[in-house]
Amino acid sequence: MKKELKIPLIKDGTVIDHIKPGNAIKVLHILGFPKSSSSVVSVAMNVKSKMGKKDIVKVENRELDPHEVDKIALISPKATINIIRDYKVADKHRVKIPNEIVGIITCSNPTCISNSSREPVKSRFKVIKKDPPQIKCYYCEREPDDIAERII
Amino acid sequence: MFLKTLLSWFRISFFLIIMNFKGKDIISIKDFSKKEIDYVLNYSEKMLPYAKGEKFKNILKGKVLSSLFFEPSTRTRLSFESAMNRLGGRVIGFSDPGGTSLKKGESLADTIRMADAYSDGIVMRHPQEGAARLAAEFSDSPVLNAGDGAGHHPTQCLLDLFTIKTEKKRIEKNKIVLLGDLKYGRTVHSLAYALSLYGAKLTFVSPTSLKMPKEVINECVDLGVEPTQTSNLEKAIKNADVLYATRIQKERFPDAEEYNKVVGSYKINNELLQNAKKSLIVMHPLPRVTEIDPEVDSTIHALYFKQAFNGVPVRMALLALTLGGSL
Numbered sequence: 072m073k074k075e076l077k078i079p080l081i082k083d084g085t086v087i088d089h090i091k092p093g094n095a096i097k098v099l100h101i102l103g104f105p106k107s108s109s110s111v112v113s114v115a116m117n118v119k120s121k122m123g124k125k126d127i128v129k130v131e132n133r134e135l136d137p138h139e140v141d142k143i144a145l146i147s148p149k150a151t152i153n154i155i156r157d158y159k160v161a162d163k164h165r166v167k168i169p170n171e172i173v174g175i176i177t178c179s180n181p182t183c184i185s186n187s188s189r190e191p192v193k194s195r196f197k198v199i200k201k202d203p204p205q206i207k208c209y210y211c212e213r214e215p216d217d218i219a220e221r222i223i
Numbered sequence: 224m225f226l227k228t229l230l231s232w233f234r235i236s237f238f239l240i241i242m243n244f245k246g247k248d249i250i251s252i253k254d255f256s257k258k259e260i261d262y263v264l265n266y267s268e269k270m271l272p273y274a275k276g277e278k279f280k281n282i283l284k285g286k287v288l289s290s291l292f293f294e295p296s297t298r299t300r301l302s303f304e305s306a307m308n309r310l311g312g313r314v315i316g317f318s319d320p321g322g323t324s325l326k327k328g329e330s331l332a333d334t335i336r337m338a339d340a341y342s343d344g345i346v347m348r349h350p351q352e353g354a355a356r357l358a359a360e361f362s363d364s365p366v367l368n369a370g371d372g373a374g375h376h377p378t379q380c381l382l383d384l385f386t387i388k389t390e391k392k393r394i395e396k397n398k399i400v401l402l403g404d405l406k407y408g409r410t411v412h413s414l415a416y417a418l419s420l421y422g423a424k425l426t427f428v429s430p431t432s433l434k435m436p437k438e439v440i441n442e443c444v445d446l447g448v449e450p451t452q453t454s455n456l457e458k459a460i461k462n463a464d465v466l467y468a469t470r471i472q473k474e475r476f477p478d479a480e481e482y483n484k485v486v487g488s489y490k491i492n493n494e495l496l497q498n499a500k501k502s503l504i505v506m507h508p509l510p511r512v513t514e515i516d517p518e519v520d521s522t523i524h525a526l527y528f529k530q531a532f533n534g535v536p537v538r539m540a541l542l543a544l545t546l547g548g549s550l
Binding site for chain 2: 180182183184185187189190191192208209210211212213214
């Protein structure tokens with residue numbers, strides 16, 4: 072029996088595969104979708120795969136900058152980025168956590184200056200360990216345990 | 224004598240060549256290397272006669288320092304102001320933000336922009352962690368952190384190191400007990416890190432609910448020091464060289480009931496000190512409340528008032544170095 076695809080193949084664009092199940096919406100949020108793009112975006116959640124369940128995001132007619140997409144490694148370190156050209160995978164790489172995370176996570180310290188709505192600054196974290204991800208606030212040096220929960 | 228003076232001059236000049244602090248922000252003790260700390264401590268020693276008013280040199284004449292205290296302070300603010308005045312500089316600023324535009328909703332960033340425009344350097348204490356780091360982003364002049372919430376207090380740390388060094392002739396290998404509020408106390412966090420840089424032997428004594436945070440312990444371990452943790456003060460001070468006590472800070476507790484449970488957990492008095500080495504020095508960043516009995520003040524152990532004075536030479540050194548004055 073022919074295997075049916077949950078989301079149709081895309082001709083050109085980017086497929087983010089192997090996202091930790093249940094995290095696709097957060098991934099879209101980190102990447103700034105839909106605000107940052109007019110591309111068609113398809114999402115599949117809890118899709119069965121050889122390695123258990125996963126989420127998938129497909130973005131049509133746009134090749135995402137791998138460095139920009141690397142941010143999602145914070146919540147989904149096993150995700151892969153596939154650049155699709157004419158229905159074929161032209162490029163593939165696993166996300167790599169960047170050295171600094173700016174403006175996508177709130178500090179877990181309520182009295183950290185970066186949480187003050189009056190100040191013209193974005194939250195800023197240094198990545199001190201990549202696997203599992205461990206980050207430290209640039210301002211107050213607090214290390215949040217619940218990274219996924221702190222995504223803005 | 225001439226040779227000694229010449230050698231001393233060469234030593235200072237050598238350090239001046241390789242250590243350039245002009246314009247440097249002083250935010251956290253972690254921004255300093257051990258060599259830089261040594262340099263500041265040596266320079267502070269040179270400042271001692273000027274701090275005592277025995278010698279005079281207007282090396283910061285014409286310079287203006289902004290002193291921005293968003294939280295109460297006695298020692299830090301006065302010793303910074305004394306340090307600036309003793310070096311011939313002038314101080315502007317406030318000790319109560321109630322009289323400023325912050326009351327009208329102005330941001331810290333804009334306040335800093337203004338202070339930067341009006342002065343050559345900024346000393347700031349603020350109740351929020353990370354405030355000094357933020358201030359440094361918005362100021363071209365050097366920012367000296369005088370305490371940011373439960374975060375850092377690097378100048379206190381440097382004066383603590385200076386006190387230990389001048390009293391014990393070295394920092395290395397001393398057995399040092401840090402006592403009290405180790406969870407919220409910014410002083411002990413910075414000090415534990417700095418003492419670990421020197422390989423001091425550390426013991427942390429606190430109520431269970433106020434134990435040293437894991438991040439600080441990890442930093443000590445990374446620097447090769449394995450601190451001992453206990454709640455038994457009597458046992459901890461038996462062979463100690465330094466007992467560094469801190470106040471349990473009511474203002475840092477989110478819950479008043481939690482504060483009431485632990486306040487008065489430890490008391491340093493003459494009875495307790497009977498079991499200590501004669502050479503043990505008792506330090507405290509002050510203000511104290513009940514943790515040190517006034518009867519200790521007249522003993523050879525009490526060093527906290529001298530420690531508070533040491534804030535002047537150390538801050539003179541830091542102001543001279545960052546604002547560009549030289550002895």
